[in-house]
Amino acid sequence: GQNIDQPTEMTATEGAIVQINCTYQTSGFNGLFWYQQHAGEAPTFLSYNVLDGLEEKGRFSSFLSRSKGYSYLLLKELQMKDSASYLCAVRATSGTYKYIFGTGTRLKVLA
Amino acid sequence: DSGVTQTPKHLITATGQRVTLRCSPRSGDLSVYWYQQSLDQGLQFLIQYYNGEERAKGNILERFSAQQFPDLHSELNLSSLELGDSALYFCASSVVEFPYEQYFGPGTRLTVT
Numbered sequence: 001g002q003n004i005d006q007p008t009e010m011t012a013t014e015g016a017i018v019q020i021n022c023t024y025q026t027s028g029f030n031g032l033f034w035y036q037q038h039a040g041e042a043p044t045f046l047s048y049n050v051l052d053g054l055e056e057k058g059r060f061s062s063f064l065s066r067s068k069g070y071s072y073l074l075l076k077e078l079q080m081k082d083s084a085s086y087l088c089a090v091r092a093t094s095g096t097y098k099y100i101f102g103t104g105t106r107l108k109v110l111a
Numbered sequence: 112d113s114g115v116t117q118t119p120k121h122l123i124t125a126t127g128q129r130v131t132l133r134c135s136p137r138s139g140d141l142s143v144y145w146y147q148q149s150l151d152q153g154l155q156f157l158i159q160y161y162n163g164e165e166r167a168k169g170n171i172l173e174r175f176s177a178q179q180f181p182d183l184h185s186e187l188n189l190s191s192l193e194l195g196d197s198a199l200y201f202c203a204s205s206v207v208e209f210p211y212e213q214y215f216g217p218g219t220r221l222t223v224t
Contacts, residue, residue: 031210042113042201042215043154050210087154091211098167099144099213103153 002026004102006088011108012078020073020086020105028093034062034073035087037104043087046073075107083109114138115216117202123222129190132219136183136204142166143185144205144213145177149198160185192223 012018035043049064061074085104114137145157156169160179203213
C-alpha cells in the first residue's frame with residue numbers, strides 16, 4: 001500500500017527551530033515535496049528532494065533518506081506567519097506518476 | 112497568486128444535484144490535477160490530465176468525472192451529490208520540467224445540504 005505519516009500537530013516558539021518529520025512507503029519514488037497550507041487556503045510549494053541529503057532554501061531546509069523512507073522539513077527563526085499546516089507529498093511511480101499527500105502537520109507558533 | 116484559477120469560489124447545492132467545477136492551469140503547464148480535501152483530511156488525489164488525455168486516476172468516485180479541453184482548462188463534474196461530498200476541491204497544474212512541482216488554485220468550497 002501507499003502510506004505517508006506525519007505528526008498531527010506541533011507547537012514551537014517564535015524565533016526557534018522546528019523539525020517536521022515525514023515517513024513514507026510508496027510504490028516507486030520519484031521525488032518528495034513539502035507544501036505549506038494556511039487554513040482555508042491553497043497549498044503552496046516549499047521544496048523538493050529527489051536525491052539523499054539536505055536542500056536549503058532560506059529559512060527552510062528539507063532532508064531526504066530514500067533508504068529509510070524518511071524526510072524532514074526544518075524551519076529556522078520561526079515567525080508567527082509560519083503557523084500553518086505542512087504537507088509532505090511523494091511522487092510515486094506505479095505505472096503512472098501519482099502524488100500522494102500526507103494528512104499534514106499543523107504547526108502553531110507561539111509568541 | 113499561483114497563476115491557477117478556479118471557479119466558482121463557493122458552491123452551495125442540495126443532495127442529488129450535479130455541479131461543475133472549472134480550472135485553468137498556469138500558462139505553459141500541460142498537466143492538471145484534481146484533489147479533494149475534506150475537513151481535517153489530507154489532500155486526496157482524484158484524477159490527472161495531461162494535454163487533454165487522462166494520465167492517472169486516484170480514488171475518484173464513479174459519480175465524479177473530469178475532462179481537459181483543447182485550451183487546457185479542465186472541468187470536474189460531480190453528480191448525485193451526497194452530504195459527504197462537501198469539501199474543498201483543489202485544482203493544480205505542474206511545470207513541464209523535472210521535478211514537476213505542482214501549483215494549486217485557490218479551491219472551490221462545495222457545501223452539499
